[in-house]
Amino acid sequence: MTLDKSYNPHDIESRWYTCWEEKGYFSPGPPDQSKPPYCIMLPPPNVTGSLHMGHAFQDTVMDALTRYHRMKGLQTLWQPGMDHAGIATQMVVERLINAQGQTRHHYGRDKFIHRVWQWKSESGGMISRQLRRMGASADWENERFTLDEGLTDAVNEVFVSLYDEGIIYRGRRLVNWDPVLHTALSDLEVLSEEEQGSLWHLRYPLWDADGVLTVATTRPETMLGDSAVAVHPDDARFTHLVGKFVALPLTNRRLPVIADPYVDPEFGSGCVKITPAHDFNDYQVWARHRRSEAMTDQIHHGLINVFTDDAAIRGDEGELIPPAYVGLDRFDARKKIVADLQAQGLLERIDDHRLKIPRGDRSGAVIEPYLTDQWYVDLTRDKCEDGRPGGKAKITDPAINAVKTGAIEFVPENWRKIYYQWLENIEDWCISRQIWWGHRIPAWYDDQGNIYVGQSESRVREKYAIDDELTLRQDDDVLDTWFSSALWPFSTLGWPQQTGRLNRFYPTSVLVTGFDIIFFWVARMIMMGMKFMGEVPFRQVYIHGLIRDAHGQKMSKSKGNVLDPIDLIDGIELEALVDKRVKGMMQPHLAEKIARQTRSDYPRGIPGFGTDALRFTFAALASNGRDINFDLARVEGYANFCNKLWNAARFVLMNVQGRDCGQNTLNMAFSSADKWMVSQLQRSALKVEEAINKYRFDQAAHEIYDLIWNKYCDWYLELCKPVLHYENGHHKNDLASLQVGTRCTLVRVLESILRLAHPIMPFITEEIWQRIALFAGKDGETIMLQPYPQFDADKVDEAAEREMGWVMQCILGIRKIRGEMDIAPGKRVPVLLGNASAMDLERLQRNQSYLEVLAKAASIEVLGSSDEPPESAIAMVGNMQLLIPIAGLIDKTAELGRLNRIALKIQQELEQVSKKLENQGFLSKAPKEVVENEKKKLVDLQVKKTAIQEQIEKISPR
């Protein structure tokens, strides 16, 4: 049972993960009714997806929380699963079959869906395998998929119930239409970017008079669907034309000139063409004027839709659309229309113009506002005046209140505001998609177009008493993927069945997610949770930042700066990394640049750091919810940290194996160092716990790092050495009696540290724990199920802390002189103590061996008040002087330089402090402790100053 000479993450990680999973440690286990359960829902990744840095980070946080609470003894569930990701997945599979020269229409709906399922079973589970590599202790036995039977039941149940209540409705209006994917999208799936475009100034001739009215537009091709021209009511340039008509060029229609405050007189020509079927604003203007007398012609025409599903000019609007344009794609139509207008002298000019172009988030296609029938969730009840079916209050209200009342808490808090703003300005949610992969809308139609909504066709026939003779046809559309995601916190737990899991784990404890899906997902989960469970879906929402590269750039394929978490764990050769980064890159020059950059950034590829190092890095970088610049150097540093822990464990094992380390001894003696170490452990345990409770994983990680490296390794292990190896030193008798207590402390503190670090670094802590637990008097199958270290005030020992503080100051003082004087570390130096108090002498008595070993002191002599010390280098510990004689050891000039630097620093501080103390305002208004503190500082500095000054004089050449 020894540890390998060096830390090798790879074999221990796969070994322990398999063991944990097989033994069922990830499942929640039996409930402890005395404590509340703890539950986290994994934000379901897309089945198409593979693990990226954002996931890896998020999973680290969730797993750390899960392991922490499990160790705290709570019944803990981390619910995993995957999302069917309708559009994304359909696109992936379509691309596959396109490569074989087929389209989904060759397959037909059923066969295509079958093909997608087949694809899912072949290559869908990659991300869950990768999650396991991250050490995720999720309840895999109950993994769910949004298209599972149970989840589909939940979706149908919710849909039907909201429909029956009038909250879901079907309506014909403008939607965001993706002409490439041929589907409607919700507002959220449309991203507007500023792009360079033009503003065309078009002349519309007056109908009954000479002259023209110039309209400015960014979309000249939609003019075929114009219904009016609008000006501002107060715009004196045009008041005489309001109520008159203009001729729509290229057609023989006349359009009314209307006045509407929507128009900005300052912009363009001050006249706007109103094209209600192709612009959301125009639609509203039109709606305001549709019943006016001027619009009489237009009522006859209705809304003129000029596009097909592909955004080409349509031919079925009769004579409204001139045949010359029919069938042209929108961008070709634009060119032809502009050219034709120009030929007729109706193009006044073209200005360069920057404008926002809406694009589909998946296809990148320019989105068209398009008039179609779609299904909506009503989120605006009290804002709309048209006659939608009645119902209760808006379902956004309880969602807003859940946060306002504090039932749900955002961490960090400021995301609340963003959440409110969005929910308060929301439009109805378009939930139907014209694709095949997803939950088919549970609505059926008869030949008359009547709508019947129910869980299934048979339920519908029953519910509406429809005869079997009557043919019903199910709606072809599927639901927005986010509709099913919105139900995730309760659908995965069994709803609509009232299962034990549902009762036990809903509401869940915390949702861990990125700010980018607050709207897509978080808000909708809260809405649906409040509606169907009558209770919040989670009590806290921890919002984390985005993972960027080391210099704050977003990671993206086209920038070639993407890191794959699995590569950081396993390592990757340079050539493989280059291949990966340029594969599928369309622009060759970009590929070349990325390849060059990659070769220079990672000349030897990326070494494998192991999962624990990666996880620790994520934890250490996770401060306060802001974006995270991921620096590879940090992982390297934390891999070294793992190695440090590993070697510390080796040291401990070497010293406790086969020896008495206190398992059977009752009355052990403990040294001050032992007590100090135990005391430090308490303080750290408290800080780590507080940090985790605040989601400050950076603070938790730093505390653990500091405890292990600085306190345990650098100080405590070194302090143990004189005791453990006393045979080689003096003070034999004193130290021998401490050996058992030291071994005991050594191994027990290590064992506690492992438990403390386990939520962040599960693998290395388990591996070591298995080897040392027995020596620490622990048994158990796994560290995973051991109790988390708890702060114990009784084990805080302030006396020991003071004493060790003194010891450390002595050691540091001597080391400082040694370091700055370049005295070889192996060389022992004599040390003299001047001006030592009785307390100093007592402490020396108890701790002399530490000074001898850790500071490499050859001898320690106490000077009497009348003794004249030799020329020495000096360091101060309180009022006591540590002196190292110069003779033969130290360069006098160098020591003088050092002393002068110290003197200067003291002088500066002294001036600051005395200035403060001379300030009457400070003395009278500052709190007493602060003043006292400054006074004490002043005295200390003066003592130090005098001693240093004397020393300078003493060794100065005269």
Added chain:
RNA sequence: GGGCGCUUAGCUCAGCCGGUAGAGCAUCGCCCUUACAAGGCGAGGGUCGCAGGUUCGAUCCCUGCAGCGCCCACCA
């Protein structure tokens, strides 16, 4: 147009209730000391974006400005 955030060491970031600053990495010395050179010991490095204000005292609170970033929104 509205909202949010950021600016601290060469780099990446902490910094609580206001008492004039810390970490990791990088840099520079000295060391292969029997856990660890993936290491040890030591050192240097900051006008806390700028300008005001409040205060005995401001990196911290307030106001303004500059720069950077993000989110939302219907100027054709």
